[in-house]
Amino acid sequence: MKKIPLREIAYSRSGDKGDTANIGVVPFDETDYELIKEQVTIEKVRELFGELVKGSITRYEFEGIKAINFVMENALSGGVSRSLNLDTHGKSWSNLILRLEVEVP
Amino acid sequence: MEKKSIRIGCGSGYAEDRIEPAVELAEKGDLDYLCFDSLAERTLSMAQMRKLNDPNTGYDVRLDELAYTFLPYVDKGLKIIGNMGAANPKAAIKRVKEIAEELNLTNIRLAAITGDDVMENIKETDPTILETGEPLSQLPGTIVSANAYVGADAIVEALDNGANFIIGGRLADPSLFLGPMIHEFEWAEDDWDRKGKGIIMGHVLECGTHVTGGNFADPPYRVVPNLHRLGLPYAVVDESGDGVVKILEDAGGLMTTETCKGQLVYEVHDPANYITPDGIADLRNVTVKQVGEDEVLVENGSGKGRPEQLKVLVGVLEGYIGEGEMSFAGPGAYERAKLSQETLEKRFERLYKNNSLEIRYDIIGVNSIHGSAAPEPSEPPYDVRLRSAMRTESKEIAEEWAHEVELLYLLGGAGAGGNRRNVKQVLAMYSTFIDYDDVQLKVDMI
Numbered sequence: 102m103k104k105i106p107l108r109e110i111a112y113s114r115s116g117d118k119g120d121t122a123n124i125g126v127v128p129f130d131e132t133d134y135e136l137i138k139e140q141v142t143i144e145k146v147r148e149l150f151g152e153l154v155k156g157s158i159t160r161y162e163f164e165g166i167k168a169i170n171f172v173m174e175n176a177l178s179g180g181v182s183r184s185l186n187l188d189t190h191g192k193s194w195s196n197l198i199l200r201l202e203v204e205v206p
Numbered sequence: 207m208e209k210k211s212i213r214i215g216c217g218s219g220y221a222e223d224r225i226e227p228a229v230e231l232a233e234k235g236d237l238d239y240l241c242f243d244s245l246a247e248r249t250l251s252m253a254q255m256r257k258l259n260d261p262n263t264g265y266d267v268r269l270d271e272l273a274y275t276f277l278p279y280v281d282k283g284l285k286i287i288g289n290m291g292a293a294n295p296k297a298a299i300k301r302v303k304e305i306a307e308e309l310n311l312t313n314i315r316l317a318a319i320t321g322d323d324v325m326e327n328i329k330e331t332d333p334t335i336l337e338t339g340e341p342l343s344q345l346p347g348t349i350v351s352a353n354a355y356v357g358a359d360a361i362v363e364a365l366d367n368g369a370n371f372i373i374g375g376r377l378a379d380p381s382l383f384l385g386p387m388i389h390e391f392e393w394a395e396d397d398w399d400r401k402g403k404g405i406i407m408g409h410v411l412e413c414g415t416h417v418t419g420g421n422f423a424d425p426p427y428r429v430v431p432n433l434h435r436l437g438l439p440y441a442v443v444d445e446s447g448d449g450v451v452k453i454l455e456d457a458g459g460l461m462t463t464e465t466c467k468g469q470l471v472y473e474v475h476d477p478a479n480y481i482t483p484d485g486i487a488d489l490r491n492v493t494v495k496q497v498g499e500d501e502v503l504v505e506n507g508s509g510k511g512r513p514e515q516l517k518v519l520v521g522v523l524e525g526y527i528g529e530g531e532m533s534f535a536g537p538g539a540y541e542r543a544k545l546s547q548e549t550l551e552k553r554f555e556r557l558y559k560n561n562s563l564e565i566r567y568d569i570i571g572v573n574s575i576h577g578s579a580a581p582e583p584s585e586p587p588y589d590v591r592l593r594s595a596m597r598t599e600s601k602e603i604a605e606e607w608a609h610e611v612e613l614l615y616l617l618g619g620a621g622a623g624g625n626r627r628n629v630k631q632v633l634a635m636y637s638t639f640i641d642y643d644d645v646q647l648k649v650d651m652i
Contacts, residue, residue: 108424108427109427112422112424112427112428112464112468114421114422114468114469114471114472116472116473117473118473118475119336119337119635119637120337121475123471123473123474123475125467125468125470125471125472125474127464127467127468127471129427129464149579150579151578151579152577152578153576153577153578153579159475159476161475161476161477161478162477162490163470163471163477163489163490163492164490164491165489165490165491165492165493165506166463166466166467166470166471166492166493166494168467168470168471170471170474170475170477172475172476179634180634180635181247181248181635182247182248182632182633182634182635183524183527183597183632183634185527185529185564185565185566185595185596185597186566186575186577187568187570187574187575187593188575192421193575193576194576196424197576197579
């Protein structure tokens, strides 16, 4: 087994609804879906994002397209209209999650 | 007999999208429908504010350009549906009529959809605000807009009445695309699975170039050809609600299963419950399949009944944000930026603390986007930019704070350069719900 960044095997897209962010993670190769489901867990994501996410994190699965989706509450400093963040939408969060390390055969 | 199908394009993925790829679609896409999403959360509130100043305005600022550009195509058979009416669909349609007359076009049938503005209603009922858990009347600040996300019913009615240029206000994005499907395929009101598929197809198309290679390129892993002229997507949808999404042959960008998956997960929460005014779509089993170059079949969506309540977005003016930036470069740049941040922090403590609602500092180039999750740089960065932003109730305080960052020319680390500052009014968005039956939509044919 070797450790590689998630970016090597998956891509991601993030967006906002009010103060809630969502980050979808999609493997390039559908055969990596099970591995990603096993290793890209809520715990790991919470550890990586730390205090950026103040509320709950939920993970959903898209079995058809083989993708997972994280929904993070109270995560955008109040949402696009009042947040002092430069990236008020959390568009760049997709690139943060791709830093997670995964173990591959 | 061949199955009936329609060709639907997306003319705009957001309020200030480029017009040129929409023209290409109108010209070469052999489309039946071209749908324009023109509203983001804040766009509508800003439009309401323009309308308060002048009751003849409040629609999309691009309306004239859109009308002059696309009315000739409508005259020849294309149908256009959009939410570019924003806060004032009736004024918008009046303006489009003037332009149609000026262009001597005789085959234009206009329709305005109104009723999404629920300000009077919610002021009376004082519903609970989702974000605060308190009644609407307890919100600080001035309420400037309250619009319900409304669905495809009124679009279908307008199409049934022969309209070919339909303008509404807060029509939900997927509904713009679902309307033509319900009209053409005559889906029963409770045909939730097909409506679910139609909603999903609307979702695939609604963000425009998001599905054709926009917000996607990350070389060498993800490479997109001709980003400078990305094409907008269109779909060939059949009466089952499934369809093939494509781009024009000579358009920039690409249509692959990967770009489609990226859009399918975008701004979706629970894939089993993608809630729209027209129904709740289930995306869990949706599949995408490459069926040709830049052609992807989207199928296996489903749906269930529509929600009992509609979401309402409430726009509230609540204070100001003042921000400023200053750059540092060369050896020791990061240290000088941090020293300047400390200077600002001390001035904040001494002079501003009691008048501020929130304060933030960033070092652009190090931690301005991923904040505390960003790693400390392994090498000292050569070129960084200090930024500070403050939210406050007072416009004057916001302006003063922006000025404080400028003062770093004299108070901060050496070589501070390139100051920019900005003060803006905060237009906060809150959400609440309204009973489906309390929103009465009206279609005016002109």
